[in-house]
Amino acid sequence: MQLTQAxxxxxxxxxQTLSQQYAELQAQGLKLDLTRGKPSAEQLNLADALDxxxxxxxxxxxxxxxxxxxxxxxLSARELGAELLGTDVKNTLAGGSSSxxxxxxxxxxxxxxxxxxEASAWRHLKAPKxxxxxxxxxxxxxxxxxxxxxxxxxTMNDDGPDMxxxxxxxxxxxxxxxxxxxxxxxxxxxxxxSDAVVDRIAKLGLIANPSFRVxxxxxxxxxxxxxxxxxxxxxxxxxxxxxxxxSVWQFASTSKITFASAGxxxxxxxxxxxxxxxxxxxxxxxxxxKVNQLRTIKLLPDLASMKAHMQKHxxxxxxxxxxxxxxxxxxxxxxxxxxxxxxxxxxxxxxxxPGLAKTVVELADAAGVKLTAAGAPFPYGKDPDNCNxxxxxxxxxxxxxxxxMKVLVTCVKLATIRQQLAG
Ligand code: PLP
Numbered sequence: 001m002q003l004t005q006a007x008x009x010x011x012x013x014x015x016q017t018l019s020q021q022y023a024e025l026q027a028q029g030l031k032l033d034l035t036r037g038k039p040s041a042e043q044l045n046l047a048d049a050l051d052x053x054x055x056x057x058x059x060x061x062x063x064x065x066x067x068x069x070x071x072x073x074x075l076s077a078r079e080l081g082a083e084l085l086g087t088d089v090k091n092t093l094a095g096g097s098s099s100x101x102x103x104x105x106x107x108x109x110x111x112x113x114x115x116x117x118e119a120s121a122w123r124h125l126k127a128p129k130x131x132x133x134x135x136x137x138x139x140x141x142x143x144x145x146x147x148x149x150x151x152x153x154x155t156m157n158d159d160g161p162d163m164x165x166x167x168x169x170x171x172x173x174x175x176x177x178x179x180x181x182x183x184x185x186x187x188x189x190x191x192x193x194s195d196a197v198v199d200r201i202a203k204l205g206l207i208a209n210p211s212f213r214v215x216x217x218x219x220x221x222x223x224x225x226x227x228x229x230x231x232x233x234x235x236x237x238x239x240x241x242x243x244x245x246x247s248v249w250q251f252a253s254t255s256k257i258t259f260a261s262a263g264x265x266x267x268x269x270x271x272x273x274x275x276x277x278x279x280x281x282x283x284x285x286x287x288x289x290k291v292n293q294l295r296t297i298k299l300l301p302d303l304a305s306m307k308a309h310m311q312k313h314x315x316x317x318x319x320x321x322x323x324x325x326x327x328x329x330x331x332x333x334x335x336x337x338x339x340x341x342x343x344x345x346x347x348x349x350x351x352x353x354p355g356l357a358k359t360v361v362e363l364a365d366a367a368g369v370k371l372t373a374a375g376a377p378f379p380y381g382k383d384p385d386n387c388n389x390x391x392x393x394x395x396x397x398x399x400x401x402x403x404x405m406k407v408l409v410t411c412v413k414l415a416t417i418r419q420q421l422a423g
Contacts, residue, residue, distance in 0.1 A: 002335070029368060030407065034393070034401075037256075049299055060290065065290035080301070081266030082268065091273075093266070099219065109276070136188075202235055264292065328348075
């Protein structure tokens with residue numbers, strides 16, 4: 001039935017049928033969770049060989065990994081990070097289990113102590129601001145808000161952030177000192193930035209405040225779901241071509257490759273940026289967990305082995321993503337919303353009709369299906385159109401995911417029809 005052409009009587013009938021279906025789902029007493037992008041136990045099992053892999057040999061060529069020291073991490077781990085990020089090993093560091101912690105520290109350093117010297121600290125600005133392509137990763141926004149940095153929404157297009165908008169904003173405001181980017185399989189839209197967008201981002205250092213820094217969070221660099229995955233242009237090379245090496249910090253980690261709580265984080269930037277950051281980093285720690293770095297390297301010595309490992313992840317994840325898309329494709333038409341078809345990453349992003357995301361999340365919750373809070377993928381938790389819902393298919397077992405999707409599509413239909421009936 002075409003909703004726009006349906007008579008009020010037809011709409012009321014449809015609403016009654018859906019309400020009945022919803023009540024039946026509610027009566028099942030479900031307790032399902034589609035909230036966070038966590039790997040499933042099956043995925044984690046793939047890295048179980050980490051346990052005992054060192055067999056008592058803790059010696060890396062450049063360190064006794066059991067001891068203190070080695071702020072930059074062991075060389076083999078840094079080499080892996082450099083291969084993954086496409087950076088120079090000299091300016092690539094391997095850290096502890098969380099890249100998010102490093103992002104927080106890099107921003108804290110720039111805010112409090114300055115990216116060059118004390119005078120360059122963002123706290124001296126009247127209103128430091130960061131650009132946030134939306135929808136985006138909620139934890140990026142939490143860090144930014146915590147530091148008191150204002151966030152400006154930027155439209156996310158199919159090929160990355162709207163660069164006309166980004167450049168215009170930067171030209172108009174000298175206190176825009178940063179931008180968040182998840183360049184491959186963006187969280188949650190799955191967007192892969194085009195070569196042209198990457199090049200324009202690399203050029204921002206030419207027009208922005210000298211303290212402007214792009215936070216290039218390549219969290220999903222190898223999280224492909226398709227056989228011929230899209231290639232991301234190398235931003236290190238683009239920055240070198242434009243002489244803007246200081247304007248980008250890059251991050252990645254193995255947390256969604258091995259164990260989510262026990263990965264290795266990687267970060268890289270220009271030599272000047274790394275030396276500056278080490279002044280704070282070296283105060284906070286004597287060195288990272290090098291034992292974990294060594295055992296991770298034993299399991300995944302190079303990018304090729306990492307990619308082979310990720311194919312096993314893909315085999316587990318693909319049926320889950322297919323189940324989500326099948327439910328959306330079969331049950332919802334354009335009149336109920338639009339959704340992404342990611343080639344990798346961890347999420348499907350669903351846009352309902354404007355004004356309905358909160359209602360859908362509440363309806364699903366009342367039927368025992370937890371969804372990420374509406375608005376979470378936006379700065380300050382405010383989705384201006386109240387339409388975006390982030391679906392995380394990775395964690396629940398397939399049969400639970402299928403049931404959760406049945407609930408979700410019923411809630412979307414019910415909320416849409418009720419909105420239409422209300423006028
Ligand atoms: N960056 C993005 C875009 C993510 O989606 C996530 C986790 O979901 C992280 C970073 C967290 O990374 P880590 O576990 O290395 O802190």
